[in-house]
Amino acid sequence: KNEVEQSPQNLTAQEGEFITINCSYSVGISALHWLQQHPGGGIVSLFMLSSGKKKHGRLIATINIQEKHSSLHITASHPRDSAVYICAVKGFGGGSNYKLTFGKGTLLTVNP
Amino acid sequence: NAGVTQTPKFQVLKTGQSMTLQCAQDMNHEYMSWYRQDPGMGLRLIHYSVGAGITDQGEVPNGYNVSRSTTEDFPLRLLSAAPSQTSVYFCASSYALAGGQETQYFGPGTRLLVL
Numbered sequence: 001k002n003e004v005e006q007s008p009q010n011l012t013a014q015e016g017e018f019i020t021i022n023c024s025y026s027v028g029i030s031a032l033h034w035l036q037q038h039p040g041g042g043i044v045s046l047f048m049l050s051s052g053k054k055k056h057g058r059l060i061a062t063i064n065i066q067e068k069h070s071s072l073h074i075t076a077s078h079p080r081d082s083a084v085y086i087c088a089v090k091g092f093g094g095g096s097n098y099k100l101t102f103g104k105g106t107l108l109t110v111n112p
Numbered sequence: 113n114a115g116v117t118q119t120p121k122f123q124v125l126k127t128g129q130s131m132t133l134q135c136a137q138d139m140n141h142e143y144m145s146w147y148r149q150d151p152g153m154g155l156r157l158i159h160y161s162v163g164a165g166i167t168d169q170g171e172v173p174n175g176y177n178v179s180r181s182t183t184e185d186f187p188l189r190l191l192s193a194a195p196s197q198t199s200v201y202f203c204a205s206s207y208a209l210a211g212g213q214e215t216q217y218f219g220p221g222t223r224l225l226v227l
Contacts, residue, residue: 004154033216043202043218086154088216099170100145100216102154 002027006087006103013110019074021106023087026068033100034061034072035086043086046072077110084108113138118203118219125193125226133188133222135203141217143206144186145170146178148199149221155202161186193226200224 003026013019023032034046047054047061049070054061058077063070074081087103119134137144145160157170161180175197177189186205190197203219 031214035216035218041200041221043204043221045216045218048214048216088155099157099160100155101171102147102156104152104154 002089002101004087004089004101004103006106010107013077015078015110015112017077019077021072021085023070023103024068025089029089030092031090032063032070033088037084079110079112082108082110116203116205116217116219118222120222122223127194129193131190133201135186135219136184137205140183141205141207145204146188147202150199195226198226
């Protein structure tokens with residue numbers, strides 16, 4: 001079973017700060033997802049990565065397959081970025097193609 | 113498109129009662145799944161389906177049944193509710209794009225309280 005660890009568990013930032021959230025996993029994967037969950041519960045997919053880097057607006061996600069590590073960066077953070085950010089990984093082959101293993105999430109609070 | 117819908121939003125059950133959590137998607141997605149989310153834990157996979165008529169167990173399947181008679185619907189049945197099944201339940205769907213890309217779409221969740 002893949003162990004997915006996120007750090008930090010909680011993060012408080014001032015508006016405008018650069019944010020980094022980390023995700024490490026124990027077993028090789030075929031893909032990694034970053035998700036966002038706002039208070040009230042709705043979960044939204046941000047990125048899916050299998051290599052390299054992706055950017056969407058102020059969000060940047062990177063993955064290092066050799067080091068089994070991914071980071072989610074938020075530039076020029078804003079109070080509306082306050083949410084729980086969740087990392088999830090997918091394995092190789094058979095049923096693992098369809099199963100996601102999730103980290104516990106990072107609670108981000110951005111103060112004005 | 114309505115996306116992924118779940119009903120009910122909130123439910124209170126007594127121990128031993130049975131109920132069905134409904135999940136539907138209108139995006140013609142092949143893959144659907146059910147997760148539970150508990151405080152201090154990551155989302156955990158209960159059951160999943162890779163198409164109509166095909167289901168399989170996830171990480172925490174005990175006490176739950178699923179079926180997939182159509183592409184659109186993937187109901188989750190609690191056979192005999194227990195307090196340990198108090199949780200928030202999320203349904204999700206996805207499909208694989210060319211190049212292996214995919215996006216997960218989540219429903220709004222169902223909060224279940226078992227007394």
